[in-house]
Amino acid sequence: MSTPIPAGWSLVWHDEFDGDAIDRSKWDFDLGNGFYDYRVHQWVPGWGNEELQYYTGDAENVQVRDSCVFIRAVKAPMHGCGYTSARLKTKARDGRVLFAKRYGRIAIRARVPWGKGLWPALWMLPVEDKYGGWAASGEIDLMEIVGEQPHEVLNSLHFGSSFPRRSLITTTHKLGESSVADWHEYAVEWEPGEIRFYVDEVHTCTYRHWWSCSRLTEGQGHEATSEADLNPWPAPFDQPFYLLMNVAVGGNFPGHPNEHTVFPAELVVDWVRVYDKVGGYGSPKPRGEGVMPWQAGHVAERRL
Numbered sequence: 001m002s003t004p005i006p007a008g009w010s011l012v013w014h015d016e017f018d019g020d021a022i023d024r025s026k027w028d029f030d031l032g033n034g035f036y037d038y039r040v041h042q043w044v045p046g047w048g049n050e051e052l053q054y055y056t057g058d059a060e061n062v063q064v065r066d067s068c069v070f071i072r073a074v075k076a077p078m079h080g081c082g083y084t085s086a087r088l089k090t091k092a093r094d095g096r097v098l099f100a101k102r103y104g105r106i107a108i109r110a111r112v113p114w115g116k117g118l119w120p121a122l123w124m125l126p127v128e129d130k131y132g133g134w135a136a137s138g139e140i141d142l143m144e145i146v147g148e149q150p151h152e153v154l155n156s157l158h159f160g161s162s163f164p165r166r167s168l169i170t171t172t173h174k175l176g177e178s179s180v181a182d183w184h185e186y187a188v189e190w191e192p193g194e195i196r197f198y199v200d201e202v203h204t205c206t207y208r209h210w211w212s213c214s215r216l217t218e219g220q221g222h223e224a225t226s227e228a229d230l231n232p233w234p235a236p237f238d239q240p241f242y243l244l245m246n247v248a249v250g251g252n253f254p255g256h257p258n259e260h261t262v263f264p265a266e267l268v269v270d271w272v273r274v275y276d277k278v279g280g281y282g283s284p285k286p287r288g289e290g291v292m293p294w295q296a297g298h299v300a301e302r303r304l
Contacts, residue, residue, distance in 0.1 A: 009105050009275035016271045017069045022062060022088070026098055029057035030087040030246075033079070039133055039162075039219065051119070052250035052257075054081035061086040068268050073118065073247040075263040083263075087246035091127060100127045100240035105275040107187035108142060108245070112180035113265035117257030118147035119248035120267045122186055124241040131236045132214045135159055135166035136221065138236035140195065143186040147254040147261075150179040153186070155197035155204050159236055160293065161213040161221030167293065171197065171205035183270070191277065193234040193285035209290030212236040224293040234284045245269060 005011055015026050033054045034045040046052070053073060055061075061084050063070045073085040090099040108122050124140040131137045139158035146152070153173045160167035175184070187198040195207045212235040215222035224230055247267045250256050257263075 003109075006105065006275065008278050010278050011273060012104070012276050013099055013101070013274040014272060016067060017064050017269065018067050019064060021064050022057075022069065027088045027090060028092040028098065029062070030055050030089060031057065031093070033081050046251065047248070049248070049251035049253065051248045052081055052117075053083040053085040053248055054078040055087045055246070056084050057086065058084070060084065062088065068270050069245075071120075071245060071247050071267040071269070073113070073249050073263060073265040083249040085247045085249060087244060087248075089125075089242060089244045091125075091242040097127055097240075097242065099274075100242045101274055102238070102240040103190050103192065103281050104277065105187060105189045106142065106243070107185055107273050107275075109183060109185045109270040110143070111183055111266075111268040112143065112145060112150075113247060113262075113267055114145060114147055114150035114180055115257065115261035115265060116148045117250050117254050117261050118145075118265050119251055119254045120145060120180075120265075121244070121246055121248070122269075123244050124188075125244060126236065127240045127242055130239055131212045131231050132216070132221070133162040135168075136162045136212050136214055136236060137239070138210075138212070138241070140188060140190070140237070140241060141170075142188050142197070143180075143199075145180055147257075150181060151175045153180065153184075153199055153204075155188075155199075157195065157207055157210055157237075159210040159212055161224060162216065163221055165213075165221030165223050165293075167211070169207060169210070173197075173199050173202070173204040175199070190237065191281050191285070192238065192283065193287065195237060208285060208288030210234075210237065210287075211293065213293070226294065233287050238284075243272065245272075 135158035141156040156170035
C-alpha cells in the first residue's frame with residue numbers, strides 16, 4: 001500500500017488485487033439478467049431497469065492483472081442478451097456476508113469507462129432489508145455516471161419508502177479537464193446521521209437529511225404523510241451495507257448504446273479500502289433541514 005492511511009481513520013478491510021484471480025473469500029458475482037421479486041412473486045428482467053447485459057463470472061468479463069481488477073462489458077450475445085458484463089459484490093449469492101460495514105470510510109481508486117449506454121457504478125446496498133424493499137432500506141452510490149458525460153460524477157443516496165415510493169438525493173461533481181477515464185479516488189465517509197462524499201479528497205457534498213418508511217399500501221411503498229410513518233432517525237443508514245462494483249449496459253438511466261460506444265468497456269479498480277473512525281462514532285447527528293415526503297412528491301424512479 002503506497003497511499004498513506006487518512007488521518008483519523010484506521011484500515012479494517014482492503015483488497016489490493018495483487019493476485020491473479022478474484023479473492024473469493026472477499027467477492028462473489030451476481031449472475032444473469034434479473035432477479036426474483038418475492039414480494040410480488042415474479043421474475044424481474046433487466047435488473048428492474050431494462051438493462052441489456054448478462055452478468056457472468058467468466059474471464060472475459062472479470063480479470064485480475066497488474067494489481068487491478070478489470071470489470072469488462074463486452075458486446076457478445078448470451079441467453080437472449082446482447083452484452084455480457086460482471087457485477088462483483090461482498091455478499092455471496094447464498095446469503096453469506098463476505099464483508100459489510102456500518103459506518104466508516106470506504107474508498108475506491110478506479111478508472112471508469114464512458115460512452116452512450118454505459119452505466120458503471122461503485123455502490124453499497126444493505127445486507128438485510130430491515131426497513132423494507134428498495135429503497136426503504138437505503139442505497140449509497142460512491143460513483144456512477146451518465147454514460148456519455150465523462151466529466152461528471154454522481155454521488156447519491158436512495159431512501160424513502162419501498163418502490164415505487166422512493167426518494168433520491170444526488171450531487172453532480174464536475175471533474176474539469178479530467179474525465180472518469182483517468183485515475184480517481186471515490187470515497188464516502190459515513191457516520192451516524194451524516195454521509196459525506198469525496199472525489200480525489202475533494203469534498204463534494206454532505207447529506208444529513210433522509211428518511212425511511214416501512215409501511216405498505218396494497219403491497220407497495222406507502223406515501224409517508226407524517227413523522228409517525230417514518231422509522232427512527234437515522235434509518236435506513238444505520239445498518240450494515242455491503243459493496244458492489246459493476247458495469248451495466250443500457251437501461252432506463254443511460255439509454256441504449258450507439259455506434260460510438262466502445263466495447264469492451266472496462267472499469268479498472270486499483271484498490272478498495274475500508275476504514276473505521278479512530279475513537280468511534282458517537283451519537284447520531286440530528287437530521288438536517290429538508291423537504292419531507294408529505295411536503296413534495298418523490299423523485300421520479302431512476303433505478304430499482
